[in-house]
Amino acid sequence: MSTAPEATSSPSVLARIRRTPFWAQIVAGLVLGVALGYLARAADISWLATTLETIGRIFVQLLKLAVPPLVFTAILVSVANLRNVANAARLAVRTLLWFAITSLIAVAIGLGLGLLTNPGEGTNLKTEGLKAPKSTGSWIDFLTGIFPTNIVTAFTEVEVLQIVFLAIVAGAAVIKLGAKAEPVLKLSESVLELIQTALWWVIRLSPLGTLGLIGKSVAKYGWDLLEPFATLTVDVYLGCALVLFGVYSLLLKFAAGLNPVNFFKGAWPAIQLAFVSRSSVGTLPVTRRVTERLGVPGEYASFAVPFGATTKMDGCAAIYPSLAAIFVAQVYGIDLGIKDYLLIAFVSVIGSAATAGLTGAIVMLTLTLSTLGLPLEGVGLLLAIDPILDMVRTATNVAGQALVPIVVAAREKTLDLVAYNNPAGDLYDAAPAAVAVPAQSGAKASATA
Template identity: 75%
Template sequence: MSVSATPQAPAKASFTFPFWAQIVTGLVLGVLFGWLARTQDVSWLATTLEKVGDLFVQLLKLAVAPLVFFAILVSVTNLRKVNNAARLASRTLLWFMITSLIAVGIGLAIGLLTNPGAGTGLTSQDGKLPKRTGSWLDFLTGIVPTDIVTPFTELNVLQIVFLAAVAGIAALQLGDKAQPVLTLAESVLQLLQKALWWVIRLAPIGTVGLIGTAIASYGWDLIGKYATFTADVYIGSALVMFGVYPLLLALVAKVNPVQFYKGAWPAIQLAFVSRSSVGTMPLTQKVTERLGVPKEYTSFAVPFGATTKMDGCAAIYPALAAIFIAQIFDVQLTITDYLLIAFVSVVGSAATAGLTGATVMLTLTLSTLGLPLEGVGLLMAIDPILDMVRTATNVAGQALVPVVVAAREGILDKEAYAGASSSPLDEPSPLDGRAAVAPAA
């Protein structure tokens, strides 16, 4: 007598809540809770939102110093595995400069068309000196640290990059003798990325706190005074992200721009929430690899870009802010001043260092133009709202340039690029020790 097997019911597909949907939910809840805290004067809710947001940012910053050091160190030494490494590095830097020039040009054009400082009701008495300032002397002398400990304790990212680059070049010169150190550095970097990946998973919760605090603290009244300037920053960033970048992808890299945004969107949306290019760096590197850029080149270009490539914070924003502050203080800018703004944006962008805010870069621009530094104080209150879109633009550019360079050099995997359509956060991460589909080399 034979026993027939009972047919198995098909397994139900497990429901997954996409990362982008989690972020959107966090945004909506943040706006709602922030509005309640402000309009209903719920002090405990405002305090809770502030603590949640601060804790998320602090967790991101916790790994910044060692992450930058080991990422730059490993990225420099990884160049030995890439053919034409010097050519790739120079092309990367060239496209960083080209896109920065385009971005600052858009910022200047929008500022001249809209006059963001006119009719605000703000005066020079409303400004105050910033706590942190930047000058060319500080920028140039500040690259080299006085010791190897202070850059890490004071989180001076520019000096950390310098130390890491020197260590990487020295390791390349030593050759095989430096291999134990490089193996340790790669292991530490993986450990830091794994820990930071856990923090990235908390981004939806952090979004509630950060957005809620912005609404509870500033409300919409403050934005009204800066309406034109705020709109200019967002419009300028949107033009760069969704106008200039797609054109470069289509005309220069000759790839489908839509596929780029499908692949890079998780990093862009995390940057919008976290306001930290460095904190987003592991995710930016991962999505860039999934877009078909070789891992060896990505591991150099993305960390390098996360500390120096700032189209939002160092190009669009300083250009608009300089025009805004000049109009508030009734200073007439000349053609020479506009050229100086472009120069500062291209050369001094490393001063922003991939952290939240762009105060140092702005003070560097103002001091170069001879504008009052008190103008920075006029923008501090609105800065968190502006910094979200600035950082998103930064990270989009940091993913874009490696794709453009790889495509032009013939090393972009077109099949991987075409298939980069799902969010990496919706799939098992290789940093979690689980199976994942590796990008094609």
């Protein structure tokens, strides 16, 4: 019969791709992107370089498109749901405390590496003609930037700090009004699920986005550009690796009594996507999902993860600014003292919200340089390699955003140890809507939530 060949026909290319583990798809995109970027640069194929840049730009634009509604609804819902969490105030305080502790450790590592390696000495980089950024960070800008003057502008110009402020106020108002505000809360929850579902479709395009973003960087910058910044680049990657794999493992082991291997097994999809997308907020649905799958109660995760995605930046706001400040000071021949290093630590802990979970850390860098009185023109030196450094910085950010809720939940004895010790399989096989469904009880968070 003619049906036999159909029954034994090989699966389509699309079907084979879908069966390939998602991490393997991203690795394939990374390798292919490097190869195509190198080809575009070596053979001077302008159309290929433009294509790679366009693919990467569209992917990032799609991630950023969801940022305003995602941040607003996620924070609003998480604040409102704190009324269902026992000891909510204590959990919030302990979360902030662990944010500060890990930031201090990260900045100490950054300063230590900078003092040991002197990344700015002997670079012979020319600083003539460099201009300070048009938009610079200062404490006045940071503080006044929290409070919006126009609600519409806060959303249209993606002022994340202002959106966070509005969401916290709205969430507190929902708690205050109680039953009267229940329709607003239900609408916000529905919008949040809708956005996360749509964003999940974008996340599935990460292999293609990886190809474009990595390919663009190689085609545009090549490898020659890294030579004068070699020490700084190694320092940033080494510092982030020490925090990501060293400090976080030690905290899990000794502060929470957990096996670090299980954490990395469960959190790897979020860390991997953060490395590619360079956006903590864009990675938020995956970060929250892996955090809940590792046993953190849904109600607490719905608060801690969105809050961390907009304020906790160990890579962008701790390791990198400390190293970059030392680099800029040495390039310009300026000596830093103990007071300056203490200021760097202070800025890193208090000002980390200035990075706001978006790609890049220029605002945080200008805030640090302006606080120390260093030339803001030094930012121009670092712009060329910023995308390369930002990948590992964001991966470290996201790992920390998942780590702190796990540590706090473990110390509060609300972590589901069965879920933590048995990280589930491929995160991307489950229904995307599950991201928005909180666990119903603290100690009974499902391993498949």
